[in-house]
């Protein structure tokens with residue numbers, strides 16, 4: 326049974342670490358999974374990622390940024406996500422469309438509906454079956470990043486705290502707009518508990 330699951334949240338929510346553990350657990354149980362991320366996940370999409378996140382690209386216009394995310398998303402869907410879903414796999418994707426709605430639509434102020442329009446062209450209407458929102462206070466998330474030596478700081482991490490508050494607020498608005506596919510996970514909990522809560526939500530969809 327194919328399932329498209331996305332993991333969303335602000336900076337330092339721990340979603341990428343949780344995602345790896347959830348993937349391992351699903352595989353141990355015999356599920357066929359594809360673990361991937363946005364922006365990126367294929368060579369062309371990773372090249373676009375490098376342009377978007379380059380700390381030197383301070384002149385990037387917000388609409389250019391939104392279009393590049395959508396372009397990277399499209400390429401990733403075509404090369405990786407759609408083929409995997411067609412083969413009946415579970416796709417676990419670190420960020421997707423909702424990140425664009427929260428970051429570009431909300432925090433950058435481009436508007437959720439404008440970003441939905443651009444993305445409906447890019448995705449041809451592909452929404453996730455399940456979206457886990459790793460919810461955390463931005464202050465706590467950013468403090469976690471500062472402590473994590475393995476995590477490279479990118480252009481968006483460098484935004485001011487109000488930007489990250491805007492991201493969180495918009496994620497909550499989107500979750501309220503699509504309650505049938507969103508599950509909010511308290512990401513301030515210890516990693517094991519975050520993984521447990523996420524796993525339960527996923528298993529509920531696999532029944």
Ligand code: TMP
Nearest residue numbers: 363364394420421424425428429481482
């Ligand atoms: P990452 O740190 O989770 O790999 O994500 C890279 C950054 O890109 C992160 O700051 C969130 C941001 N982002 C957007 O602003 N819009 C998007 O559509 C996506 C997928 C990510």
